Amino acid sequence: MGQGKNQYQIIRTALNEQIESGALKPGSKLPSERLLSEKFGTTRITLRESLSSLEADGLVYREDRRGWFVSPERVTYDPTVNANFHTMVTRQGRLPDTRMIHADLVPATGRVQKLLQLPALTPVYRLQRLRSVDGRNVLYVENYINPAYFPDLLKHDLSRSLSDVYQEHYERQYARVSFRIYPVGLNTEASSHLKVTTGSSGLLVERTNYDQSGVLIDCDFEYWRQDAVVISADTRVT
């Protein structure tokens, strides 16, 4: 346990202590790589080893070409407790926001078609949205929705929670959810929206959602910043 003897681990430990002592506050920017490597008497490459190690632990994160920052506290995400992002984040004393990137109707293919159990090329609504906590983008979501159950969905305000729109205009609500969690490298799409380097690790939460009658109504792909979330659930064992 603790400080290994390798140089990059020593530096890692030093930075770690700076963070835990509060000398570096959550959200604040670290000094530049060049300055840090000079201070620690090493090269940028080794310094970046240390930072990558801290990144893997979710203690720091980076924004593409902008620099390294101290990670804020993780948001707790419970996929089994009413699928409402805004309520969940607000309850934790944080400030949520959702930004609609794109909404359209596309033919179901590949994974979407399989998850929604539709004939090939059936048109489905696709929502691409970006969600932030305290001003930091943490989650890129793609929703795929069976239009049979939600005619004219795109006419409504989709910057809020989908579940609210479902309940208010269609009298449907999430009642059962099936989800799978993959540790992955973020793809180009997710990376660019989250402003992280392509391929940096993240968490993919793939969900399929059923309404109160057991009807499969939609699925979504949630690409989380790796350091932004802890998945939590409390369930009966079956």
Place this chain on the structure above:
Amino acid sequence: MGQGKNQYQIIRTALNEQIESGALKPGSKLPSERLLSEKFGTTRITLRESLSSLEADGLVYREDRRGWFVSPERVTYDPTVNANFHTMVTRQGRLPDTRMIHADLVPATGRVQKLLQLPALTPVYRLQRLRSVDGRNVLYVENYINPAYFPDLLKHDLSRSLSDVYQEHYERQYARVSFRIYPVGLNTEASSHLKVTTGSSGLLVERTNYDQSGVLIDCDFEYWRQDAVVISADTRVT
């Protein structure tokens, strides 16, 4: 999407195609870094960028100082379906194994004390076990068990599932589970047992378990190889 223009991404794509085409089979060893970097006309550092990227996606993995290997298919792990590793893995047509590393009685401290809601320094059983699938170590687990409910626990065979021992000798079974999933860098302990480089990313599943009477009986910390598992659950929304 797809092949970016950077060299390491081009190499990444090339290796990826080799894997998907089946030219490199799951579990097989890749050529050495030096040989690969020569074949792709680049340096080891850049080649390692490509490999790390594939590693982040769980397509390849490495064993410390032994080399790079093609990742086998992920095991699906459902924390809500009867906590039995052997049954779960066997059902997926894979071969499970559990190896006991150490078992003892230690004072509850820190996170363990908090999770088990015990007075400080209360003695608890600690089990350290290593679990493999098809001969590959994928999971390092530490169990912490309240001895009040399981007197003389260490006298039984603990290379099998705990839940079996619980049921057979103590008439208790898992009935409710609370779990949290953190993407983390693996600590020294877990890394060494899983034979991965210290700090390489993994998944920490922290569980607290309750029996049929709602009594909090144990907690555990499961350190998974990042590429070895997909967490899956199906639950009612509450």
Place this chain on the structure above:
DNA sequence: TGTTTAGAATGGTATATACCAGTTAAGCAG
């Protein structure tokens, strides 16, 4: 005062090289 723009700074990517530490296979002694 607000906008444009050129230059500085920063992180991203890449080459070349070297030595260390653990693994593995070959060779040797018994």
Place this chain on the structure above:
DNA sequence: CTGCTTAACTGGTATATACCATTCTAAACA
């Protein structure tokens, strides 16, 4: 054939350097 030692090989870590792409800053301008 078995057990031990040794040497080659592999990945892990580290230094030094360079150029590119984007972001940021501050000066020049409207």
